[in-house]
Amino acid sequence: MHHRHLYAAPLVGAVMIGTLSACTSSVASDSVITPEPIAAEASGSVFSSSPIDVQAHSGGRGEYTEGSEAAFINALEVGVTTLEFVITLSKDGVPVVWNDARIFAEKCSDTAPVTPGDPQFPYVGKRIDTLTYAQVHTLDCSKPLADFPEAHHPQGSTILQLKDVFNLAKDAPYVRFNIEPRTEVDSDEATALPQDYVAAILSEVESFDLSDRVAIQSSDWSVLPLVRASNREVLTVAKYDAETFTDDSPWLAGIQYSAVHGDPITAVVALGADAIAPNFGGPLGVRRGDTGARPETMAEYVDRAHEHNLLVIPWTVNDPATMVDLVNAGVDGIITDYPSRLADVLNDQRISLS
Numbered sequence: 001m002h003h004r005h006l007y008a009a010p011l012v013g014a015v016m017i018g019t020l021s022a023c024t025s026s027v028a029s030d031s032v033i034t035p036e037p038i039a040a041e042a043s044g045s046v047f048s049s050s051p052i053d054v055q056a057h058s059g060g061r062g063e064y065t066e067g068s069e070a071a072f073i074n075a076l077e078v079g080v081t082t083l084e085f086v087i088t089l090s091k092d093g094v095p096v097v098w099n100d101a102r103i104f105a106e107k108c109s110d111t112a113p114v115t116p117g118d119p120q121f122p123y124v125g126k127r128i129d130t131l132t133y134a135q136v137h138t139l140d141c142s143k144p145l146a147d148f149p150e151a152h153h154p155q156g157s158t159i160l161q162l163k164d165v166f167n168l169a170k171d172a173p174y175v176r177f178n179i180e181p182r183t184e185v186d187s188d189e190a191t192a193l194p195q196d197y198v199a200a201i202l203s204e205v206e207s208f209d210l211s212d213r214v215a216i217q218s219s220d221w222s223v224l225p226l227v228r229a230s231n232r233e234v235l236t237v238a239k240y241d242a243e244t245f246t247d248d249s250p251w252l253a254g255i256q257y258s259a260v261h262g263d264p265i266t267a268v269v270a271l272g273a274d275a276i277a278p279n280f281g282g283p284l285g286v287r288r289g290d291t292g293a294r295p296e297t298m299a300e301y302v303d304r305a306h307e308h309n310l311l312v313i314p315w316t317v318n319d320p321a322t323m324v325d326l327v328n329a330g331v332d333g334i335i336t337d338y339p340s341r342l343a344d345v346l347n348d349q350r351i352s353l354s
Helices: 003-008 069-078 162-168 194-207 223-230 264-271 298-307 320-329 339-348
Strands: 051-057 082-089 095-097 176-181 214-218 235-240 275-278 333-336
Touching: 051 069, 051 339, 069 082, 069 162, 069 339, 082 162, 082 194, 095 162, 095 194, 162 176, 162 194, 176 194, 194 214, 194 223, 214 223, 214 275, 223 235, 235 264, 264 275, 264 298, 298 320, 320 333, 320 339, 333 339
Parallel strands: 051 082, 051 333, 082 176, 176 214, 214 235, 235 275
Antiparallel strands: 082 095
């Protein structure tokens, strides 16, 4: 069975996608090379009428405070099929829904110490792995972020733990979870070892009996074989971008960039992961047999990944035109900060959330 069907089967709320027409022009940032747009008529893949997995990054931080209860509730109301978020471990080993190694003043404010006279108070500015979850939970993390000016920020937003997200989705049995442990391989900001992350996350996943609804995604590819060895029901997603997929990269679990000729698909096949998650701006693979090593279009990349039974789930896609291009290219899912925007794009093309 193709892994795509394994991933999509539970998604009874998935969006059924036909071929979309490119309706707007792509907006590329100065720092990102946008893949060549995919013309609608070029899409003829068997995958083009299959469900698209709509993944809300941090619950949809472009719409509500990242990783907050309000964000996840909004994403569920929008009808997303996957909640995607980052996990960091606290000092006492609790898997905490938080994007960063530290508590940044740009995001959070102190309220009160967890116990009177706590010598670690104030907590803002400290690393998560030096604080217990009880300490972390006192923080008010409802500050607006400059990158997401339209987001709503209900006061009193606290930092959740993994089991809170599972409980929020308990009445949505079609919803999946794409969980990214916040490991670091080339930084002193590492908060825990990969095996500690895997053990803590899988303990919660298995206690909620959610193995068949969970994927673990990581740019640190050493995480993924640990997941496969511990729980084969949990899907593994190899994430990468132009900084991690390079020659002599410490992120690739010993896979040599030169040995796979700089081709991420070949690398992920060698790794044994179930899915590949490229940054939507590249790098993509190269066209085999082309002595000029012409970069692949996204459609060619997706087709080749599917030939190797890999799901393709690009991140983090916020531009409507790029969303359309990626759907036309046949991707299996899209990670976005704006789940409502992605839903609107699909609805504008007369595609409904079923």
